[in-house]
Amino acid sequence: MIDSSNNILEVILLFGEIPENTTVAENLPKQIMVTFLQSAEDSLKYLSKATVITRLVILDLIHYKKQGLDFLRLRKDNSLVKDIPVLSMTLPNDLDSVIKAFELGSSDYFTYPISPELLNTRILELLENKKKQKECFLLEEPNFGNSENGVAFFTYTRHCLTPLYANSKVLEQHQFPSSEEFCSGIPNALDLFGADIRPQLESKIEKAIETQGSFTFFMKAHSLQVQMSWLPYLYSGAPVFLLVSINNYEQDAKQKELVTMLELDSLTGLYNREAFYRKTENLIKENPETTYLYIRWNVVRFKMINDRFGNTKGNSVLRHLAKGFLNWVNQRGVCGRFYSDQFAICMPKNEFDPEQFSRFSVELLHETCLTMNLQMSFGMYEIQDISLPVERMNDRAKLAMRSIKENDTDPYCYYSEAMRNKVLSAQKIMDSFENALNTKQFIIYLQPIYNIHENKFISAEALVRWITPENGMVAPLEFIPLFEENGFIQKLDLYVLEQVCILQRSLLTEGKKPIPISSNLSRVDFFNPDLYKEIIAIVDTYELPHSLIKLEITETAYMDNPKQLLQTISVLQKHGFEILMDDFGSGYSSLNTLQKVPIDILKLDQLFTSEIGTSNKAETIIQNIVNMALGINLQVVAEGIETQEQANFYRSIGCNTLQGYFFSKPISENDYRLLVDSDAIKQPIPKHLKSLTLPTSNLFFRRYGKLLQTVFLTIFELNTSRDTFKTIYANSSFTALPFGTAGALSEMESKVIEKLIHADDQKHYHEETTLFLSKNKGKTGSYHTSEFRMLNCNGFYISVFRIIVKTKNTNGENLFLTLLAKKEDRKLASAIMESIKDLEDKKKKDFSYSMLHEEPETQALG
Known part of the structure; x- marks a missing residue:
């Protein structure tokens, strides 16, 4: 409250x-x-x-x-x-x-x-x-109460100077027993001044508000010199003034001391935000030839200190940090605390070493002797334009600080325009959302889930894909996290749910027997208290049995909003919806979540599956999780199955419901309709996925195709005159790449391929390709290898190993083959090329190759 x-x-x-x-x-x-x-x-x-x-x-x-x-x-x-x-x-x-x-x-x-x-x-x-x-002065009786000078605070509204506080000296001068009685007894302090002085005094007050300054006047009645200073505070919406009355004109130093006290953070003694801004502005303008850094610093999850050890200990930590920072700056700059653990420093760039300051900060935190591992982060902005408002400098340093993630190598970061551009790029994606939703650029793909005991597929998971008319596919990792942060995911999740309902209703209308499809719900969805009403309304609109729709949640949804999540899924389960917990094991408190959340189906995170065959410990953990889940009557689905070995392992421990690329990649709605055909459901799962081989006149592929197919994912034929790629082979692992069905693979423009390459690798990819093509116009058999990151159809970037080979077709025309393999198969792929070279050498044919990443020139080795 x-x-x-x-x-x-x-x-x-x-x-x-x-x-x-x-x-x-x-x-x-x-x-x-x-x-x-x-x-x-x-x-x-x-x-x-x-x-x-x-x-x-x-x-x-x-x-x-x-x-x-x-x-x-x-x-x-x-x-x-x-x-x-x-x-x-x-x-x-x-x-x-x-x-x-x-x-x-x-x-x-x-x-x-x-x-x-x-x-x-x-x-x-x-x-x-x-x-x-802003109002700490109301609590400063120990500081002002025994002052030899009269001290009072007032707020000003037009024609009214209202007292807020008066110390004992002022009370003595005006004969009031307490500050409270002074404030109630003099509702308007302007009445203390004569009619001839009052207009002039008001004019000075209003000018002080405008200029944020102070002024001095003389009260003859009390033989006092009085200074009134505007303060950067409001009280109930009105500006505040400090009034100091001095009997002795030589006591100016004490007067300045009182004003200075209001510039300092009462807990640490550092400058508060307003004073820090003013001091920083003065510092950089007084030293225009010096380049300064503006630094924002904080403790990661500082609130945990107060929660665990109490506010007293938390305040002690802050005072210790402030003392350390003050010693570090040591007259070289300005140091302040804005609030909580938010500190700021401005000092010359040539006197600030980020790595050294990072180590110093860690030592400071270690000196607090807390029994917890404290981490910090700080962002830096190099001040290049001294006319830039200090507030904006602060925002840039803060942006850099907030961009640091806990698993980053360094706990510090400089502000850059690239950082800002990344923000603007994200903004462009968000700005496109409504139009994309209205024009149905979001489409659903479905990944079947198989029961290997019954040898058929029994369910499917709906996944969203964003296909833009301008740039093709937008990787899910580029837009899903953004939409989760800004709330768009709520609309998108309900949109996907509706598309699933439309598909299920269509299958029923066609007389087919649909199987259940699960639709994902983001953790953000559960902040909506009416979520269950909207889900039920959508499904009922299409008159579907609730058993045909399953709903997938994640552990983070429970951690973010446990009460709302439990209420929502309880209602949904009462209405016949099954609840799946996706990515189980990826959170921090998986077992606790499992105990608290009444789910129906547990989906093991694919990170577990990836360890099968390489880690006995991981396999033991998987077996125990499966046994535990089955023991409490939960169904278990294992995700990320990519090999026969993984499928066999799950079968051996009694987990027969599997999902992954070994069985099927996410498929389009049309392909899914074929799969749902009543006869297709009864067909056994294929032991392996079929390879794709298209006709080609390429002599090199005709001669060595069988050997190449043992390692390479796919082979493209590059037509340099038309700048297009033609697929002549794609093996079962080719589903790791996002090119779709065989019909879409026949011919693609080069730019389509390049758009799937990671932005940071595109320049290198293009330069290496151009260089190789220009240097190998007449050298049949030469080849070049390189590595880059490429987008797969799940929206993840995977590392691939590429080889370009100079070949000829049956008509003697030059052709180039692009062969792609998994990065981990690089040695095998290179060995195959060496084997082919040896075969060509035996036939006494010229076969040369180029390793441009190792040597500057293409060299003939055969």
């Missing part, structure tokens, strides 16, 4: 009562007032009204990006509104909007969809941070 430490909290939602915003509003605690406002101008007018209500703005940058950024721009220039906390709601990878929002003063952001608990926590943390950062 949110407690803002005020009687009332009002959350302002900008700019409309659309479903996403009403969902956010509905998930806020009931004691919070929620107000929807429609325009930037109206919002500023509303927020400018003085009030005792604590306010927080949630800004919708998903649907109202332009209006939202306009609001932030106008807010920056409105002293009565600029420090009201703003939470910007964005899509997860829309970092461009996040950066712009932070540049314009957004306090924080969150991504939609978000769990109610997490949203409420974010609001609470923001309010608490604001309270600590």
